[in-house]
Amino acid sequence: MLQKNIASSSLSFGDPILTAVHRALGEIQGNRPFALTGEDGVRFVLALDGSDDHQMAAFVDGFCGGEADLVISGVRARMMKLTPESDDGAVLTPVTSISAGGPDMARVMEIATALKPDAVPSFTPAGRTAGTAVDLAKLAQRIPACLVSRPVEPTDDDETLITVRTEDVEVFRARLAATLKPVSEARVPIADGIASRFVIFRNAIGGIATAVIVGEPDATAPLPVRVHSSCATGDIFGSRRCDCGEQLQLGLHRLEELGGGCLIYLDQEGRGLGLANKMHAYTLQDQGLDTVDANMVLGFHDDERDYHAAGFMLKRLGWERITLLTNNPTKLTGLAAAGIEISDRLPVVTKANADNRRYLETKARRAGHLLGTAGLLETV
Numbered sequence: 001m002l003q004k005n006i007a008s009s010s011l012s013f014g015d016p017i018l019t020a021v022h023r024a025l026g027e028i029q030g031n032r033p034f035a036l037t038g039e040d041g042v043r044f045v046l047a048l049d050g051s052d053d054h055q056m057a058a059f060v061d062g063f064c065g066g067e068a069d070l071v072i073s074g075v076r077a078r079m080m081k082l083t084p085e086s087d088d089g090a091v092l093t094p095v096t097s098i099s100a101g102g103p104d105m106a107r108v109m110e111i112a113t114a115l116k117p118d119a120v121p122s123f124t125p126a127g128r129t130a131g132t133a134v135d136l137a138k139l140a141q142r143i144p145a146c147l148v149s150r151p152v153e154p155t156d157d158d159e160t161l162i163t164v165r166t167e168d169v170e171v172f173r174a175r176l177a178a179t180l181k182p183v184s185e186a187r188v189p190i191a192d193g194i195a196s197r198f199v200i201f202r203n204a205i206g207g208i209a210t211a212v213i214v215g216e217p218d219a220t221a222p223l224p225v226r227v228h229s230s231c232a233t234g235d236i237f238g239s240r241r242c243d244c245g246e247q248l249q250l251g252l253h254r255l256e257e258l259g260g261g262c263l264i265y266l267d268q269e270g271r272g273l274g275l276a277n278k279m280h281a282y283t284l285q286d287q288g289l290d291t292v293d294a295n296m297v298l299g300f301h302d303d304e305r306d307y308h309a310a311g312f313m314l315k316r317l318g319w320e321r322i323t324l325l326t327n328n329p330t331k332l333t334g335l336a337a338a339g340i341e342i343s344d345r346l347p348v349v350t351k352a353n354a355d356n357r358r359y360l361e362t363k364a365r366r367a368g369h370l371l372g373t374a375g376l377l378e379t380v
């Protein structure tokens with residue numbers, strides 16, 4: 001049978017950088033090891049989140065000769081006071097083979113994720129290659145913690161592993177956003193008599209984003225726009241823990257009242273952490289942490305979103321000047337960075353309830369959301 005290696009083929013099957021990172025993300029989703037090449041050589045990587053004890057032990061013994069490193073994000077290290085110096089760089093600590101009497105893998109997981117781990121080892125700066133492993137875990141919406149081998153020289157054997165370069169990971173998000181293309185559209189009447197057209201965009205690795213065009217927007221004025229991050233709990237199930245579901249409805253109604261506009265619905269569940277990690281964050285909130293600290297104990301930044309995709313979609317639809325419906329200053333700067341001119345901002349403030357009051361207060365106090373006091377004082 002004729003065999004071809006697509007990665008090294010001169011035939012063009014898409015952007016090789018996106019392909020390499022997409023494949024590495026597939027390995028993380030499947031809890032399989034892969035190789036990361038950087039300035040200090042090759043490191044084999046296994047993401048912790050989703051891997052079981054057997055896989056972790058097999059990785060440390062089989063890929064790392066019994067001596068690996070546990071790498072966690074700098075954000076978690078800082079939150080848990082694991083390093084004296086506190087910058088944002090990832091940090092690592094040695095992990096020895098369980099068969100040689102090293103720590104068991106449940107303990108490794110505890111060090112990487114628990115709110116109050118028992119005695120923790122000392123960590124040192126991880127460097128760029130091991131740090132990139134953590135970034136990849138985040139891109140796969142897994143807890144940012146990985147087992148990595150010590151740097152090795154590349155060998156022919158490594159070619160059978162999925163391999164990605166650190167520099168490819170660093171440009172991945174922005175490059176991927178620029179591949180979004182409209183693939184289908186249709187009229188969708190929404191509750192309360194709102195007329196809309198859904199335009200579905202797809203990127204080069206199959207990710208979906210939606211533009212909901214409400215009414216018949218005035219082409220000569222700045223377009224009223226709501227950029228909304230997905231929230232399965234709030235948008236679909238009406239969770240009272242957040243304001244997302246109500247903001248979605250309020251946003252659509254405001255766009256209609258303004259004579260038409262566009263709601264960009266982005267696949268950014270849990271501020272980009274993903275649904276599983278949002279639930280981990282909720283568990284930490286139920287133990288007393290606020291939303292910001294909960295995300296950071298898990299090793300994420302408070303907010304992992306960026307707005308390249310929204311900017312790209314708006315431009316693709318022919319709108320570069322907008323009025324943005326948001327309370328979140330980061331969306332204003334994020335869209336401006338994506339090349340969108342924001343001529344005005346309109347608030348989207350809902351009334352607080354007993355379950356989301358602390359969430360809203362934290363948004364205002366720690367993330368600078370422009371909520372005023374009206375929404376927080378009025379409780380439903």
Ligand SMILES: Nc1nc2c(ncn2[C@@H]2O[C@H](COP(=O)(O)OP(=O)(O)OP(=O)(O)O)[C@@H](O)[C@H]2O)c(=O)[nH]1
Binds near residue numbers: 229232269273282326
């Ligand atoms: N990590 C985390 N994410 C949450 C929590 N509560 C809600 N979210 C997510 O936060 C995001 C809120 O999205 P938006 O409503 O578009 O944005 P916003 O940052 O509130 O800004 P505006 O609504 O535009 O003012 C959604 O992705 C939710 O899933 C939480 O407790 N933890």
